[in-house]
Amino acid sequence: MKYHEAKRQLQHALKHQQTISIKKLNEILQSMNFSFEGAQDEETQYLKGEIKKLTKQLRKNRSDGNGKGKGYKRTSERFESNHNTTIGG
Structure with missing residues (x-):
């Protein structure tokens, strides 16, 4: 057919x-x-491999110090520095 x-x-x-x-x-x-067999498994394996590569790259960048750019501040530090006001002064 x-x-x-x-x-x-x-x-x-x-x-x-x-x-x-x-x-x-x-x-x-x-x-x-x-075919119901194989297609999902191959795609799943490929995507898992890509996730592992990206995770490894992200860890490497963080350990090299590249994960934090110059002038990086945590959210709480930015909030405090932008809202430091004196009352009654």
């Missing part, structure tokens, strides 16, 4: 809410090169 024929049969079955045997559904999905 070719891709377009498989797609047409699947669309027809879904549109008319028809029951499809598992054997027929497998044949349709294979013709469409569709």
Whole structure:
């Protein structure tokens, strides 16, 4: 079965809410090169690897002192320096 024929049969079955045997559904999905196995695992592994790389890079930047730019202040320090006023003076 070719891709377009498989797609047409699947669309027809879904549109008319028809029951499809598992054997027929497998044949349709294979013709469409569709698989439930592997795709999610590969993508998940790739994304986990990217997260690990970015985390490692972030840790390295923080340990090198590059994580804090010149003039960096914590939020509480900025608040205190901007709101130091004297009362009655």
